Amino acid sequence: MNLIDPRSIYALWRRDVTRFLRTPSRIIGSISMPLLFLVFLGFGFSDAAIPGLPAGVDYLQYLVPGMVGFTMLFGSSFAGLSILSDQDVGFLKEILVAPVSRTSIVLGRIAGGSTTALVQAVLILVLSVPLGFRFDSLLLLPVAAVFLVLIAVTFVGFGVALASQFSDSEGFGLIIQFVIFPLFFLSGALYPVESLPDPIRILAFMNPLTYGVDGLRAVLVGSAAYPLFLDFGALVVSSVLMVAIGTYLFERVEAV
Amino acid sequence: MxxxxxxxxxxxxxxxxxxxxxxxxxxxxxxxxxxxxxxxxxxxxxxxxxxxxxxxxxxxxxxxxxxxxxxxxxxxxxxxxxxxxxxxxxxxxxxxxxxxxxxxxxxxxxxxxxxxxxxxxxxxxxxxxxxxxxxxxxxxxxxxxxxxxxxxxxxxxxxxxxxxxxxxxxxxxxxxxxxxxxxxxxxxxxxxxxxxxxxxxxxxxxxxxxxxxxxxxxxAALKDSLGGDVVILEVDGSLSSFCSRLDACPWVMKYTTSPTQVRITVEHGETRIADLVRLADETGVAIASVDIHKPNLETVFLSLTGATIAERESNSSSDANDSALEGTHPSTTADRRASTTPEDDE
The missing domain is CATH 3.40.50.300 (P-loop containing nucleotide triphosphate hydrolases)
Structure with a gap:
């Protein structure tokens, strides 16, 4: 049982992608919320004076990287949490009884979840163009892709770690309300975290998505709160950490 | 291997x-x-x-x-x-x-x-x-x-x-x-x-x-270990004299009773039904129905554990051991499970 088994990782990736592509309703569902936010907030606040917004950046420009981050956060976390849906339908046992290391199972899930989250984020990015979004530089898009991958890996790992703490998908609603949404609001996706009161701002600084959104903003819009290498470094650390924690906790999941 | x-x-x-x-x-x-x-x-x-x-x-x-x-x-x-x-x-x-x-x-x-x-x-x-x-x-x-x-x-x-x-x-x-x-x-x-x-x-x-x-x-060996068929009589009336007649019958291997039911283990159950009905008649016991159970794994389970599988599942909390069907002549055992339906759940 190799710690890292490419064939099994591929099988798990393939399964996630097949399932994702087979259900168009799931794709539409996954991008409809960020798209609605984008349309209503983007237009609704287009003339509002939002404190701390960088000069010369209108709100839609500011919002698009945030919504891409939001899409990644939801897409990736749900992919990690889908271990629980597999548990509900019994399929997790089929995976756990196979001669495959838990590490490979987590890596397979991360590969699959990152891919599907990336597809969603790219769709949002593309759909934002007709709404009026302008890329600062198309040459920097590969850098944006790097950031997207790092965000995906971080939050799939995070989802796996969370899923390991529950025994079925009943905790889903709680997780969304008390974990995922706070992460979203505390990430600078909608407004600069500088405007938040101090104690809450500290939480925002501990949130990997803050650096993800800021990095995306730097690359896509050309305006950022922190240096790019700081965003990049923080995300590398968080993805390594989350994969390690996710794997560690998943190792301890009892199959039955 | x-x-x-x-x-x-x-x-x-x-x-x-x-x-x-x-x-x-x-x-x-x-x-x-x-x-x-x-x-x-x-x-x-x-x-x-x-x-x-x-x-x-x-x-x-x-x-x-x-x-x-x-x-x-x-x-x-x-x-x-x-x-x-x-x-x-x-x-x-x-x-x-x-x-x-x-x-x-x-x-x-x-x-x-x-x-x-x-x-x-x-x-x-x-x-x-x-x-x-x-x-x-x-x-x-x-x-x-x-x-x-x-x-x-x-x-x-x-x-x-x-x-x-x-x-x-x-x-x-x-x-x-x-x-x-x-x-x-x-x-x-x-x-x-x-x-x-x-x-x-x-x-x-x-x-x-x-x-x-x-x-x-x-x-096959499990069924043979029981050594006979079980004849089940659904009855009405006082069983005491019927039981003492059963005690005297050499061909009765063992039996258990409940207020409405007698289970008698005999070899070749079908050949003994007439005798049993006659005994009941003579001792004033009214028979509502007669049933023969050839040994199957259900009866094996019953004799080993004192309950049927269905009973175990419907009533797993109660202590099953006190209604054991072992013993050759436990004539006064009140088998409270006999009132539930001891059927396979099919």
């Missing part, structure tokens, strides 16, 4: 002992059954043997590999069909099998050929590219059994393989299981709470109750 060797295997969950110091072996090529009510510890036992649960104490080998020390080798040598379906319903049958083959490290060339074989074996060639969600219950079961055999394991575990299937599909599934055992030569361990299933399919049966094995033998 031994397929499975279990040595003093136990599993406790907190205060509860689910599996209590079990030891037994399953020979190569054998179709072995674990018969007992839900909650007897069968699934826990299976989950330990397939490395999904860690034993609290003791150990076992599957195909010669230790279930604690050599999990990878154990997993490679076994296939399992879980009690609950474990298929991805959004994928097609072929995709489910491909996924499985990849997890078990099969190369593409062997894989495709083997998948074709399995579809042929379980008769699902026509449905291979349909989503599993559109399969019937019986088809899903067949696909799972086929999947369990896909990587050519030496032992196949079937945890309650026919639960939730209708009678017809159940029979078909039995045929498949029998064929897998005959043709593929794979050793099979199945758990069941269906008497008929264990009786028809299994070379040997272990009767499991409350985490322990009460008896283990071929179905």
């Amino acid at each position: 031994v397929a499975i060797q279990v040595e003093s295997l136990s599993k406790t969950f907190g205060e509860t002992t689910a599996v209590d110091d079990l030891s037994f072996r399953v020979e190569d090529g054998e179709l072995f059954g674990l018969l007992g009510p839900n909650g007897a510890g069968k699934s826990t036992l299976i989950n330990m043997l397939v490395t999904l649960l860690r034993p609290s104490s003791g150990t076992a080998t599957v195909n010669g590999h230790d279930i604690i020390e050599e999990t990878a080798a154990v997993r490679n040598s076994l296939g399992i069909v879980f009690q609950e379906p474990a298929l991805d319903e959004e994928l097609t049958g072929a995709e489910n099998l491909t996924f499985h083959a990849q997890l078990y490290g099969q190369h593409k060339a062997d894989r495709d050929e083997r998948i074709d074989e399995v579809f042929e074996l379980v008769g699902l060639e026509a449905e291979r590219d349909d989503p599993v969600g559109s399969y019937s219950g019986g088809m899903k079961r067949r696909l799972e059994i086929g999947r369990g055999l896909l990587h050519e394991p030496s032992v196949l575990f079937l945890d309650e393989p026919t639960v939730g299937l209708d009678a017809r599909t159940r029979r078909d599934t039995w045929e498949y299981i029998q064929r897998m055992n005959d043709e593929a030569g794979v050793s099979i361990v199945l758990t069941s709470h269906y008497i008929e299933e264990a009786e028809q399919l299994c070379d040997r049966v272990a009767i499991v109750d409350d985490g322990e094995i009460a008896a283990i033998d071929t179905p």
Whole structure:
């Protein structure tokens, strides 16, 4: 049982992608919320004076990287949490009884979840163009892709770690309300975290998505709160950490 | 060659002992059954043997590999069909099998050929590219059994393989299981709470109750151990003089009574009905109905544990031991379970 088994990782990736592509309703569902936010907030606040917004950046420009981050956060976390849906339908046992290391199972899930989250984020990015979004530089898009991958890996790992703490998908609603949404609001996706009161701002600084959104903003819009290498470094650390924690906790999941 | 060797295997969950110091072996090529009510510890036992649960104490080998020390080798040598379906319903049958083959490290060339074989074996060639969600219950079961055999394991575990299937599909599934055992030569361990299933399919049966094995033998030997048929009289009236007449009959091997029922063990029950009816008549007991139970594994279970499997399942909390049907003439035992319906749940 190799710690890292490419064939099994591929099988798990393939399964996630097949399932994702087979259900168009799931794709539409996954991008409809960020798209609605984008349309209503983007237009609704287009003339509002939002404190701390960088000069010369209108709100839609500011919002698009945030919504891409939001899409990644939801897409990736749900992919990690889908271990629980597999548990509900019994399929997790089929995976756990196979001669495959838990590490490979987590890596397979991360590969699959990152891919599907990336597809969603790219769709949002593309759909934002007709709404009026302008890329600062198309040459920097590969850098944006790097950031997207790092965000995906971080939050799939995070989802796996969370899923390991529950025994079925009943905790889903709680997780969304008390974990995922706070992460979203505390990430600078909608407004600069500088405007938040101090104690809450500290939480925002501990949130990997803050650096993800800021990095995306730097690359896509050309305006950022922190240096790019700081965003990049923080995300590398968080993805390594989350994969390690996710794997560690998943190792301890009892199959039955 | 031994397929499975279990040595003093136990599993406790907190205060509860689910599996209590079990030891037994399953020979190569054998179709072995674990018969007992839900909650007897069968699934826990299976989950330990397939490395999904860690034993609290003791150990076992599957195909010669230790279930604690050599999990990878154990997993490679076994296939399992879980009690609950474990298929991805959004994928097609072929995709489910491909996924499985990849997890078990099969190369593409062997894989495709083997998948074709399995579809042929379980008769699902026509449905291979349909989503599993559109399969019937019986088809899903067949696909799972086929999947369990896909990587050519030496032992196949079937945890309650026919639960939730209708009678017809159940029979078909039995045929498949029998064929897998005959043709593929794979050793099979199945758990069941269906008497008929264990009786028809299994070379040997272990009767499991409350985490322990009460008896283990071929179905025929288990039935012979009871030594007779049980004649059941539904009665009305005072039984005392009837009982004393029964005590005097040399051909009555044993009997038990409840206010409305007398169970009498005799050889060749059909030849004694006339005698019993006459005795009842003479002692003023009115007979509402007469029934003969030829020994089956249900009666074996009953005599070993003092309750039927259905009773154990419907009333697992009550203490079953105080209504034991052992003893040659426990004429005053008030068998309070006799008022429930001691029927198989089919």
